[in-house]
Amino acid sequence: MRQQGASEARESLPRTHFLDEAVNQEMSEQGFAILPNPVSAQTVAALIDLYQAVIAEVGRDNSGVFLPSMMISRLDLRARIWDGVRAILGPIFDPLFAPETTTVVGGSFVSKPGAQNSARNPHQDPSVFDETREVSISLWIPLTDSHSANGTLYLLPGSHRMRNRVRPPDVDSLDSEVSTYALNESVPVELSAGQVLVIDGAVIHHSPANTSNTERVAAICALIPPSCEMRYARSQNGTTEGTAQIYNVGEEMYRSGNLVTPSLDPACLVEKSPYRLATMADLEASLATS
């Protein structure tokens, strides 16, 4: 009886569009999957070159905290990374999807220096697509081997089914109990440089501090699902619960726009939706459907 309910709950959720049905199945069940083939050493080298060229311009950050390149204030450099990642990874990943479904739209880097403050707490990614229609996925590709000691990713299998589909970027989407549960129960994904982890933006993930003395950098490849516009969910003045205003902003905002204090065109407002912190009840319901 429970099995039937579980599969019905899964079937009602959108699915990914990989040609490899095993990857779609794993994404549906776990909320993440490792692709069968890594990218080549030359591709890793090209991504490292792109990253180093930008670091040479902005200067090395010595704060010791986890740093996403999406937060670089030089918008021209953000655009250079976005376009550069697309140029390197588009030809590799576009053919992995059914025709006219998902395509590489751009990308960024995340840097985790070897420092005590470099942990990234459990979170879900902000919602940037209409997740009632399509799964929002990205690819995480470490440029060095990534393991527990240098702060690899940990993910909580099945947590992508919580259905809290509106997640403004400036507000946590998880209450403290869920966050603590995720810290204790998530599974580490250890990867060699160039291996490719597909992540559903709704799956809970985190990374502990990098306790090695070498920076751990990963490329993030952003993908756009079929017939979806990129969105921005504006919170209600940063409160943890409220009604979000959702704008169709298009790719340009994520490529080179101000993501901290965006100016949003009222004509692009497409939806108003409630949002709140996900609770253990939400998580238990989501895990029960696995």
Ligand SMILES: O=C(O)CCC(=O)C(=O)O
């Ligand atoms: O690279 C990491 O350690 C975390 C990346 C991540 O969770 C994110 O960018 O959302």
